[in-house]
Amino acid sequence: MYFLKITMAKIKHDLNTLFNSKSIAIIGASSNPKKVGYALLKNLINSKANIFPINPKYDKILNKKCYKNVLSVSENIDTAIIAVPKIIVEKVLKECGEKKVKNVIIISSGYKEVGDIISENKLKSICEKYKMNLIGPNCLGVINTSNKMNASFFNGLPKKGKISFVSQSGALGVGILDYFIKKGFGLSKFISIGNMAGINFCDVIEYLIKDKETSVICLYIESLKEGKRFMKLAKKSDKPIIVLKGGKSSEGSKAVSSHTGSMAGSKEIYEFAFKQAQVISAKTLTELFDKALLIEKQGYNKKGRKTCIITNAGGPGILTTDYCEENKLVLPKLPEKIIRELNNFLPKAWSHHNPIDIVGDALAERYEKCFKTMAKCKLFENYIIILTPQTMTEPFKTAEKIIEFKKNLEKNTRVVACFIGGEKVEKAKEYLINNGIPCFDEPLRCVRSL
């Protein structure tokens, strides 16, 4: 009961007031482009919310009226972002409390991560007293693409999508956001939760599970508070949760404590807990992205292990077969009827089993015929389509056929592609990805994403 009480008391306002803030104060706003307070203001200036730069040194910044402090703003403030030197954080935080601000994002650092637990506890108790949600300290900020609110000091905004990302490392968050933009991945919410003095993973997950704009929840976790609550939430979640855990090794675990001031916990405990909670574990950033992308595009099929490989290249087909077996995807035999039908149009040298090697000289039309046959076969839950660009190969046309194929399959049958090469396959890959078919150049990534 006590445990639950603490939990309930931490959230003072629905996180919707954070992600859909109507008014935002930037405390420490600056006109100096090298300062975080400038980046924050610049990122927010075009959002739908009312923006209030706060800094006693200025009258105006970026053509916006600048206020001495939050108390001198007459309107209500939903969220205040604090990016001032540590020495005055407590003062401005109290002013936020007086002003009845609902959420504070503390960007400023120098707390638990450098051993100063006393100061961090002070922030906590101020927020407790004034009933404010506390995000941070030592964080990058918060993003919501659906209202174009970039309340972080990351410069840029990924396109709107269904993937939400919660990161305990701000710098990793920066890398991820930049990667999303480059790859054209769709983001819903991004939250850098820093030292988690107030809002922690569980609070955010609880919100994201209910959030209609989120279909996959991705987490970079170094340490977890409220383990039991996490397990409960993950189990009841109907949205897939993908976790990348940092600090699994003994050396890595030591490094965690000097990063966000948390204990990483033993590898075994986490692995057991994640398994129990039925979250999806990713070993690397790459795997996390690949899995999130596939789920966002094609949905999640927890039990889908029955896989069919169709390839114009023997070697990559064999490697993929190896990876399937290692990763517990099964390659069922082709039904006799299907083999007979494939015999009708495939060259004699085709493999006659799964993986279906349709031989190196396959044009898009041969792929297409094969797809049409396979679309009648309800046996498979996953398809991996492999292509290497021989002289006659038609990567782009083949990509079109793959997209068509996906449409003709049952909704939860997933299709990923592996086009191995450079220039010759680049456009086809882009086209596939833009049309909902994840396409990699490494067979193992195909398999891991499934």
Next chain:
Amino acid sequence: MYFLKITMAKIKHDLNTLFNSKSIAIIGASSNPKKVGYALLKNLINSKANIFPINPKYDKILNKKCYKNVLSVSENIDTAIIAVPKIIVEKVLKECGEKKVKNVIIISSGYKEVGDIISENKLKSICEKYKMNLIGPNCLGVINTSNKMNASFFNGLPKKGKISFVSQSGALGVGILDYFIKKGFGLSKFISIGNMAGINFCDVIEYLIKDKETSVICLYIESLKEGKRFMKLAKKSDKPIIVLKGGKSSEGSKAVSSHTGSMAGSKEIYEFAFKQAQVISAKTLTELFDKALLIEKQGYNKKGRKTCIITNAGGPGILTTDYCEENKLVLPKLPEKIIRELNNFLPKAWSHHNPIDIVGDALAERYEKCFKTMAKCKLFENYIIILTPQTMTEPFKTAEKIIEFKKNLEKNTRVVACFIGGEKVEKAKEYLINNGIPCFDEPLRCVRSL
């Protein structure tokens, strides 16, 4: 003794006569751009060798005189590439024998890989009789970048470099070559060995070990003949040999037999043999490329496990630490003297241990100062430099400092980089790679490459 005899008898001419052919006949040359015989001729037409298109149907192809058969060519022929229908392969092969051709590359397929062992044995005995080196059948061809000889039907030529690649899968070879071109990797020799009826892995490896233009030997192996000879060669090789093995799993092994008609052999036997032979095992294509690239650029350091991580991003530093431990790289403690020196200029919040977290707001100058300190420390054999692009971060300038750093280290100290992000780090990554520093966006790839 018998074993040795067969071995010695198989090579009829030094493979130098293949890779540096002075005259090449293309049997089955065609003016139809959709045919392999057209691609072969087009790829060779600008090489330094004398080229003789052979096809009784034409007088001229691509402005070159076309011959009825090899016997009607008056000059000597070092190498003949055969790309005719299976039914006339034996006939033209005998003509090559009469003509005293030294090497034949048989592109044509339909032999052991579809179960026709008898026909394959006939090819073998013809080559035996006439003392010709036989490459293939069922292969893509051979490339030597140093004389711009592309005796394959892959369209394109990677730039000259020190990596040689032997692939048992032609289609995989195509993917690899296209990837080399896109990434700007340097290739020395490429050999698609197909069904290995004549020349096999051992023959090529023996040549490449002596080849001055090769510094790393990469192999895609599905099945190996002459296991003992392979072990001997690999052990005595002073050049690193990197192997990607297809058909390790039981399903994958079945798939091999319908691909090149070979037995894949058990996973355990191969793993044991590779370990004994001290070859470097790669689990994936990506790992193979990454390892080859690092060795080509910075040389090979078999025992170099002592690693130092320098990062502006805590999370990726922690992940990298985890991967190091899993992959048996060690992270020695920083000497007290070095810590004291770093204290002089790093912000208080720096990690004070390895991984060296120089904190998110690090400019290129802070990296540089750190590098200068570390260059005095002889403890480390590998450095992994991590960067995520915060607002103030200077990816390109930092890349310049990394290149400078590498120059100030002892020759066999290796430096790899991990720049996580998209647009913001792209140019810096390219610059690093072009200047001999492999740069990845996935921490695990850094670790695996080392």
